[in-house]
Amino acid sequence: MVTSEKEASMKMTECMSLAGRFKELAGKGLVDVKFYVRNLDEASTEQVCAEVNALYAAREGGKTQALDFGDSRRIQA
Amino acid sequence: MPDSSNGSTWVYSAKLESAFRKVSDIQEFVRQYVIAPDKLPVSVEDTQWAIEEKYGFKITKELVDFEAEHIRGMMERYENGTAHVFIRQRQDNDLTVNGYWHRFIAVKELSHLAIDEKEDFNWDGSKTIEELIADHIFEGMRPAKIEIQSEVLAELVAIEILYPMEFRQADIESGRLPSDLAKDYGVPPYVIERALSQGHMKMARALWHEIGGHGLGGLGSDPAG
Numbered sequence: 001m002v003t004s005e006k007e008a009s010m011k012m013t014e015c016m017s018l019a020g021r022f023k024e025l026a027g028k029g030l031v032d033v034k035f036y037v038r039n040l041d042e043a044s045t046e047q048v049c050a051e052v053n054a055l056y057a058a059r060e061g062g063k064t065q066a067l068d069f070g071d072s073r074r075i076q077a
Numbered sequence: 078m079p080d081s082s083n084g085s086t087w088v089y090s091a092k093l094e095s096a097f098r099k100v101s102d103i104q105e106f107v108r109q110y111v112i113a114p115d116k117l118p119v120s121v122e123d124t125q126w127a128i129e130e131k132y133g134f135k136i137t138k139e140l141v142d143f144e145a146e147h148i149r150g151m152m153e154r155y156e157n158g159t160a161h162v163f164i165r166q167r168q169d170n171d172l173t174v175n176g177y178w179h180r181f182i183a184v185k186e187l188s189h190l191a192i193d194e195k196e197d198f199n200w201d202g203s204k205t206i207e208e209l210i211a212d213h214i215f216e217g218m219r220p221a222k223i224e225i226q227s228e229v230l231a232e233l234v235a236i237e238i239l240y241p242m243e244f245r246q247a248d249i250e251s252g253r254l255p256s257d258l259a260k261d262y263g264v265p266p267y268v269i270e271r272a273l274s275q276g277h278m279k280m281a282r283a284l285w286h287e288i289g290g291h292g293l294g295g296l297g298s299d300p301a302g
Contacts, residue, residue, distance in 0.1 A: 019203040025153070032154040032198035034189045034227065036182055037209055043147040045210045049203060051145040055163060058143035067138040067164065069180065072122035073111040 015049040021056060096192045096230045097284045100237045103127045103191060118263030119239050121180050121187075128191050136190070138162040138183055149178070152186040154198070162186040169265070177265045185235035189227065192234055197227045239264050240272045242285050249273060 022033065037048060058064065106127040108114040125136055141163050150164040164186075168178035199205050208224040240262050248258055248269075255269035262269070271277055 015203045015206070018206075019201065022200055022202045026200040029155040029157055030153055030200045031156050032152075032189075032193065032200060033202035033205065034152045034154075034186065034193075034231070035202065035206065035209065036149040036151065036185055036228075037147050037206075038149055039147060040210060043210055045207050048147050048206045048210065051143075051148040052151065052202065052206070054143045054145060055141050055148060055151065055165070058141050059139070059163070063142035064139045064163075067140045067162075067179070067183070069121045069183070071118070071120040072126070073113060073116065073120055074123055074126060075110055075112060 014046050014053055018049045018053055021053075092226060092230060093233070093280075094284060094287065096188075096234050097237065097281075097288055099188075099191045100234055101288055102131065103238065104241070106131055117244075117261055118180070119241070121183050124184055124238055125187055128187050132191055134158050134160050134190055136160045136162065136187065138164065140164050140166045140179065142166045150182040150186055151202075152189055154190065160190055174259075174265055177259060177263055181235055181239060181264050181268055184238055185231050188231040188234035188238070192230055193227055197223055199224070236268055236272050236277070237281065240268055242281055245273060245278065245281075 022030065025033075035048070035052070037043060103124060107120070107123045111120070111123055125138070128134060129136055135158060137159075139161070143165060144167075145165055148165060149168060150162065152163070153161045162183055164179055164182050167175065168182070169175045205224050208222055209228065244262075255266040255273070258269045259266045272281075
């Protein structure tokens with residue numbers, strides 16, 4: 001029982017942590033955030049929150065690169 | 078007018094038609110400023126540029142290297158008109174298909190910036206995740222909640238942008254496999270299968286007929302020629 005309460009508390013931390021991040025970003029002008037989540041049937045809220053936290057952690061760790069598909073056919077002025 | 082279902086959720090007709098009109102607007106805008114607008118695959122960068130110009134955004138896109146089972150990507154929108162799209166680097170073991178997923182996810186997230194209204198906004202992403210997980214299950218004829226509607230619509234818009242309607246009938250008649258067609262359009266085979274499914278084709282035909290104009294080259298164009 002103690003273990004499951006502890007686990008529940010640990011799981012809550014992911015979404016609480018994420019909520020805190022978005023609150024901070026809202027203070028910097030964030031008005032909307034959207035997600036592309038696959039296999040919603042198999043996902044739990046805590047799992048997805050953890051993954052979004054992992055995304056932000058990766059960005060903060062420099063594991064990111066600007067994406068340009070290089071496929072523009074626009075006529076340059 | 079049809080509603081749309083992805084098998085588990087339904088969206089309102091008015092929002093669906095409005096979303097398809099945005100696809101038409103974006104295609105038309107791109108068509109005015111690009112060389113060979115009907116050339117495939119559809120350009121993600123030109124689609125982004127059209128959304129930036131038409132709707133007043135400055136958008137960045139990033140590939141992010143992290144492990145996940147469920148999150149393919151996400152988008153942040155700010156009140157000053159900036160927006161950031163983040164895409165998970167590893168989507169598929171096949172490197173080519175992986176790149177196709179990057180294209181599709183990018184356009185899906187960009188589509189939000191064109192179609193979402195203020196009523197669809199929520200800065201509290203943790204709440205959005207909660208709603209997505211809790212409310213995606215179809216219950217009778219109940220329309221999907223705003224969070225789900227927005228996701229379903231953005232995916233439909235991305236499908237229509239990257240796999241334009243005008244090519245589909247010929248593709249069906251060709252008998253080519255989705256995995257083969259996917260290479261022409263630079264999209265995951267999933268997108269081809271979804272676009273060519275009976276339900277999607279019926280809905281898309283009805284909507285494009287009602288909107289009265291479609292395609293990379295516009296009505297009467299011959300994209301194959």
